[in-house]
Amino acid sequence: MILLLRKNILIILILVFAFFLRVYQSGSHGIYLDEKYTMVISQGIVMEGANQKDVFFAPSKTTFTPAEFWKPKSLDDFIEANIRGDIGNSPSYYVVLWLWMKIFGLSDFSARFPSVLASTLLVGLLFIFVKRHFKSTNLALLSAFLAAIEPFFVAYSHMARNYSMSFFLTLLATHVFLIIYERTKAGKKSAAYFVAYGLILALSLLSHYLTLTVFLCHGLFVLFYIRPFKRWIVYLATTLAGISIVSLWFIYGGGSYTFKTLAHQAKLYKDVALNNPTNNGYGEILPATLANVSQKSLPLFTDLFIFSNGLGQFKTLGIRNMALALFLGTAAVLMLHLFRRKQKLPLWVALLYPVLLIAGLPFFSVTNLQLVALAALPSFIYLLIISLGSKDADLPAPLLVFTLILSFVPTLFLIVMAFRNGHTYGITQRYSGFSFPYTVILIAFMIRQLSRLPLAFRGALAAVLCIQLFFVAKLLNDVYQDRAPKYTYFSITRQPNPYYVTAQKIKQLYAVGDTVVYPSRKLYFHDEIEKTYWPYSIQDAQLTNLYLPRDAKYVQRLDTTETDKIILTKPRGVKITLFDLQGKTYRY
Template sequence: MMIAVGNTNIGGMYDLMQPGKTFTPADFWEPRGIKSWLDSDARGDVSGNSLVHDMLLKIVALIFGKGDGTVRSISVIFNMLTVWLMFFWSRKIYPKITWQIALLAFAVIEPFFVVYSQQARNYATSMFFATASNFFYWKLIYPKPEQGIKSKDLLGWILTSILALFSTYLTALVLVGQGIYALLNLRSKEIWTRLSIGAVIIIIPFLGWMTLGPGQYFLAYQADAGAQYLAYLNANGPIPGWIEAANFSNLLKRTVMILSDLFFWTNDLYAKQGYRFGGVALVLFGYGIYTWLKDFNPEKRRFYLFGLLQILLPILVLIATAINAGTTTGYFIRYAGFGLPFGIFISVGFMEYVFQKPIWIRLVAGLFVFIQAYFLVFAFLPLYQDKSQKYTSSTGRIKNPYIDIADKLRAQYTVGDTILYPSHVINFLNSKHLAGGSYSVADAQLVNLYLSPSDKFIQRIDTLRKDSVILKRKNGTEVLIFDFKQGKYRY
């Protein structure tokens, strides 16, 4: 939000908001040009990693306002588009409407989709463009004989691939997976020519962004953050589920967790029954997939093998990255989940296979599907009560405190008053290429995000305060506007 809407990163405007100086919302919103925006994007979280989503945030906030529901609507819309695209694609994979509807049902109750649709982060956006890239790629390499290669499919692949890369850098693994599959399976000179031309068009803008734009700081940021995670781990010990040593046991648990959640049949079993049970279930499911695909018709089998490649490649890369970094902090499903739509396709295809077996197998499988669907729905229902939930540790929150603070200031501020913001410094994981120092401007920035240039408020940072936003009257009295309770209420 700070980069997309406020044109600055958290920790930016360090000179404007330095202690002892006063500033106004008009100072915060003063136009600073494209160069300033590119600089803030470079210094933001993972160096320009979310360009498409940031631009969408900017447009939506400009038209509909900066409310939490408004900015989260982007994730909702793009998740709905992903589900629709999967259903559209399924009509080309499954001849029977039964299995098309089954795929739609599995996608609708997928906890990853539901949970990340409720966040203003870029994962739903990047998931859609990655899925769309794979869709057009598949149409491009296996065109219908009577229609041949369509230029619109090539254009669709190029456009969605570029948008995927500029949504999340890790979607590059999707394109690498496409390249590996082409090397192993494609023999058509015409298709290779089209793919090569498209690949060059895709790479040029991305390469420019990564060498001349904000992306040039990406690898430095990753190395810097990785070193700080490792230093924290060595000094303070692990934080379970987040900062842990990249040893065999921890990597195996994470792998079981991520792989399990990519398939309906194994999703969340490790959480209910333990990692050993989850691991065994995953191995049995893998064997089931092997026996299913072994005797499958070649056309459908190559689709599922392509899906397995898109699922496994990011996992292998993230395992290697975790071993290199020494910690598991970058090994989560949100970084390896771009093959999730294929996981749902494979789950439905396997169900189609199982439901062709004898009646007793169908009965047992049907009962399992019903029970598993029930538990998956209840995996994301706590989201709506802000209770403990899958994929996020957020619980018991109040509404966005910065919007609340801005509203209170508009209601209570009078001419001659001064707003005092706390300086709550968190040195942990402050990347070297981000602005930083002995004081924090984050709370002041986030309140001003919800103020406007017409609010003639005198403001300054008070380094003696760590959690309280104060309205200091012109007669010297102080009014408490908000207390963050030692960070409890900071987003």
């Protein structure tokens, strides 16, 4: 009873710790491009004003007010905003966010808080998931702790985007799926669970289309392990019911443009990859050769595991250094294999094993302790393999295979799509992030196996894990400082949101007779979805008005001769610069 109480206290402490890691600094930095679209889409506003013609573009109309900007929006407005801003993706997320901000107000912190909550709840759900399906409270606690400190989860909890919600929903779907499997094997009725599964499937797909990769894993499990075949019918019927709900969005809602837009983007990115792979405005997009896809995808696989996070960076570590580290690591893992069952290790083994892990340091061309972690990587992989096959793991083969499928199929799907589309644009961690809860479980098994090794092996590998934890802590600090490009997309810290800052100045300085003047740059459209009814940008005006009172009568206008400065014009020609956006410096 006391032990159970202690473990309950532990999971509560882990959840509090996870929440703190996620809420800390979550509102400190300005919203980046995708979050700008999140903000306007959730309010039924089309970026650049395709559904605000009467506000910005009406004949003989040269000024506008926040009250006009915030006029009531219809369902069609929300659908059009979703089509033009996010190719019809993530409508369930935008509904949640709209409702959240109706209750708690519109601010950067408020917009990001649902992601904080979803990411924290995922930690708790992972504890329940492991305890229920892997039959171990200790393993569940370890998994929850690893998920709490996972930099990927922390980074995406700071974004007003769908990802944290999608990660939670797909784990919940897998949890319900396995309950159905257990109950069916036991001959119990599962109708309510099938209904729940179908609804979660629909919500997941409508939170992000690539959650499809998780349900593809569920389908593979059914194909491999559900017998007799007649049981497939109810699984198939449930999946079709969930998809039928989603199909309503594709037939009557914003999803009707999704496939057309995806086809257009695939062609566009392929052309960019072939003709201008670097200086193109989209980031580096390479042709989908075997070498390019390998270079892009290896970091995705290594970053799925805390013990290998950052070990797939060719440019940082150097190919020659990596080859030497792996060569030494292979020799070390052979020793681990031969002597791991010994009660007492020979002295030469106890000394040589850690020496092999650090032997490359004098020869590496860069001083980076992560190369020591790379040397230990074969040992960690070996431990992972034997931990999953050990008798004390007592894992049913279907559950083991299912966990491995869920850990790797989402990334493999991205690789297949890269070759199919001819470019590497979609090979990015956030699109395969649905795998992280399952790789966390695998790491927990590996750590449990590590604790059973002879002291010399255990001590050496524990020291390497501490080195990795140092780099994980450094990565977390970089996330908080907004300089972790692989997760936050920025290497230089963003300043506070310039549009929020400008809005506060307007509220403070504006007087009757004043006019707020916004820059209006020339626009260049890539396709019909981007095309608006005005060839100049109104984005700066839109984003500032998000933070102004909805009933305010501030007089505002656009200036197509100005590209950067937001100006407050007062009577007698007095001009006050409210904010200088300095090109793209503050537009992110």
